[in-house]
Amino acid sequence: MVSEAWVDIPGHPGYQVSDQGRVRSVDRVVQGREGSARRVKGRVLTPLVRPDGLRVVNLWLNNTYCQRPVRELVLVAFDRPCPTGFEAVNVNGDSVDNRLCNLRWRPSARGR
Structure with a gap:
């Protein structure tokens, strides 16, 4: 079995990404509708697949969802922030x- 390293996603508190390309939420306490606190168990998120084949996840940030490509989250967390004029790519061409x-x-390619 392959070991899997998990790290926090910069700019997205409450979420982690693994070196195997999986994204998860972490256990947390959230404010309920009536103002009471409740525990929410973290879970591995199921990515959505866009028509172009790109896998994305919806992350909750500042009271709204933002959709982020999984490959970008992996690189930002394990490598570095996206350099200006660059994009994340799959080396073997397999977007999965x-x-x-x-x-x-x-x-x-947009900057060329």
């Missing part, structure tokens, strides 16, 4: 394979 060893930053 979001393991850290298969990801890198590449100059953006």
Whole structure:
């Protein structure tokens, strides 16, 4: 079995990403509708697949959901923030394979 390292996602408190390309929420206490606190158990998130094949997850931030590509979250957490004019790419071309060893930053095709 392959070991899996989990780290916090910068800018997204309450979420972690693994070097195997999985995203999870962490155990936390949230404010209920009536003002009471309740515990919420963390879980591994199921990514959505966009029509272009890119896997994305919805993360709750500042009272709204933001959709982020899994491959970007892996690189930002384990490598560094996205350099200006670059984008995250899957080295082997398989957009489902979001393991850290298969990801890198590449100059953006939009910037060419």
